[in-house]
Amino acid sequence: MELVVRTLSKQYPHKLAVDRVSLTLTPGIYGLLGANGAGKTTLMRMLCGILHPTGGEISLDGLGVAQEEYRACLGYLPQDFGYYPGFTGEEFLWYMGALKGLPKAQARRRA
Ligand SMILES: Nc1ncnc2c1ncn2[C@@H]1O[C@H](COP(=O)(O)OP(=O)(O)OP(=O)(O)O)[C@@H](O)[C@H]1O
Ligand SMILES: [Mg+2]
Incomplete structure (x- = not known):
């Protein structure tokens, strides 16, 4: 499995x-370090398909970010996220599993 990022850019208006x-x-654990405003969140959001790059390419074994198979491999916990206060932490994970299309038993196991 290989995630390739090529000359990726994001130009905001200013x-x-x-x-x-x-x-x-390649498979492993990575850290992304940079000063405040360095562009870490912008990069992560492009890797998740939330933001469109203004230049360059992202591909996971040849798959583009918009493709379902790419999304199926993706787990992303943003810095700030919405949460239903009536859910326990575990229920929230089940709910995320349901949104991701996991069968109930698998969602419960993985939560
Ligand atoms: N939606 C936006 N419109 C315009 N400029 C933006 C937008 N989002 C971020 N920026 C600017 O782009 C730059 C990179 O921001 P980004 O949030 O990606 O940095 P960061 O490395 O995640 O910062 P931090 O460490 O503070 O989380 C900053 O100068 C920020 O002000
Ligand atoms: Mg950030």
Whole structure:
């Protein structure tokens, strides 16, 4: 499994937040470090398909971010997220599993 990012850029109206980033990630654990405003969140949001790049490409074994098989491999916990206060932590994970299309037993096991 290989995630390839090629000359990825994001230009906001008055700010170039990500400037031609290229990297290749294989299975493992990575940290993304940078000063406040360096573009970490912008990069992560593009990798998740929440934001569209203004330049460059992202591909996971040849799949594009918009493709269902790419999304199926993706888990993303943003810094700030919405939460239904009536759910326990476990119920919230079941709910996320349901939204992701996991069968009930699998969602419960993985939660
Ligand atoms: N929606 C937006 N419109 C315009 N500029 C933005 C937008 N989002 C972020 N920026 C700007 O782009 C730059 C990168 O922001 P980003 O949030 O990606 O950085 P970050 O590395 O995640 O910062 P932090 O460490 O504070 O979380 C910053 O200068 C920010 O002000
Ligand atoms: Mg951030």
